[in-house]
Amino acid sequence: MTAPVTTALPTHTDVLIVGAGPAGLTVAASLTQLGVDHVLIERADSVQPGVKAAFVQPRALEYLDRLGVADGLVAAGAPGRYFGFHDGTRSLIRVSYDNLDTPFPTMLLVSQQTTEEHLNRRLAELGGVVHRRHRLIAFSPDFPGVTGTVAAPDGSVRAVFDWELATSGDPLADLGYLVSNWQEPGDPSTPEAPGPTTVPGFPGRAEIVERYARQSGRDVSDVPYWVAFSRWRSACINVGVRARYLAGHMVDDGGYQRYVRGSAEQGRQLGETARNALRELGV
Numbered sequence: 001m002t003a004p005v006t007t008a009l010p011t012h013t014d015v016l017i018v019g020a021g022p023a024g025l026t027v028a029a030s031l032t033q034l035g036v037d038h039v040l041i042e043r044a045d046s047v048q049p050g051v052k053a054a055f056v057q058p059r060a061l062e063y064l065d066r067l068g069v070a071d072g073l074v075a076a077g078a079p080g081r082y083f084g085f086h087d088g089t090r091s092l093i094r095v096s097y098d099n100l101d102t103p104f105p106t107m108l109l110v111s112q113q114t115t116e117e118h119l120n121r122r123l124a125e126l127g128g129v130v131h132r133r134h135r136l137i138a139f140s141p142d143f144p145g146v147t148g149t150v151a152a153p154d155g156s157v158r159a160v161f162d163w164e165l166a167t168s169g170d171p172l173a174d175l176g177y178l179v180s181n182w183q184e185p186g187d188p189s190t191p192e193a194p195g196p197t198t199v200p201g202f203p204g205r206a207e208i209v210e211r212y213a214r215q216s217g218r219d220v221s222d223v224p225y226w227v228a229f230s231r232w233r234s235a236c237i238n239v240g241v242r243a244r245y246l247a248g249h250m251v252d253d254g255g256y257q258r259y260v261r262g263s264a265e266q267g268r269q270l271g272e273t274a275r276n277a278l279r280e281l282g283v
């Protein structure tokens, strides 16, 4: 039996567990017992057959006993009483489990598949859930936690908490962002998000700022600072995204090669405009 599949993936959790192997299932069952909020995702749609772990050691059985899994597993496996090394027919080492101070003095011969099936069943009994066919495709530190991107069974992105570099309440940061991307005819470098503003009929940057000041009544004397901030932010994002691609933490959606090739030049241009913006500030 496999713990139920659900597509109702929460978007916040205290603990994200990736992978319903023995480790993930054990952690999920323990946290369920303790009442700790968590989400367990697994890319496979069921417990996978195949040769992996073939035996479970006494300390692992002791822990599994706390979860209520050990007895069933012992019944399903074969108790090994010792392990040994042989050279042909000659015995080199023989280590007995008979005298171990443990309720489970055995090296239990049981397949990993069986262990996972028992853990899945117990997790379901405890009320836990495995979100199967959900795959972690990216993650990044996001103080004070971690942001994960999870792909759902149909390939859609179910949960994304990427870094947030928003304005923290200062509206001039938005104006600075607008101005830093407002391209004028003859501008030497490509802005981060090229728009149609070089087409005849669009006002220039100075006019945009002047209109904003008139309409809002705000003091816009700090706009050059926010333009410089926006340019540095764009340069940092570019470097960060490129690093994530190169480290293999982004989905290879076919745009990988194109992006990495183009982003080096774009990054150089963004760095140059960021440096120029600081020079204009006299920094």
Ligand SMILES: Cc1cc2nc3c(=O)[nH]c(=O)nc-3n(C[C@H](O)[C@H](O)[C@H](O)COP(=O)(O)OP(=O)(O)OC[C@H]3O[C@@H](n4cnc5c(N)ncnc54)[C@H](O)[C@@H]3O)c2cc1C
Pocket (backbone or CB within 6 Å): 018, 019, 020, 021, 022, 023, 024, 025, 041, 042, 043, 044, 051, 052, 053, 054, 055, 056, 057, 112, 134, 135, 136, 137
């Ligand atoms: C041939 C072989 C023999 C072994 N023999 C023994 C043995 O006899 N005894 C022993 O104690 N150990 C043995 N091991 C080691 C044992 O298999 C591992 O220690 C054990 O599998 C680790 O469990 P785990 O849950 O950490 O990882 P895994 O069992 O590898 O489980 C990881 C899970 O994460 C899922 N996953 C991976 N990436 C993602 C993603 N991005 N998003 C969502 N899900 C994901 C995978 O589908 C998988 O189900 C053996 C291993 C091998 C390969």
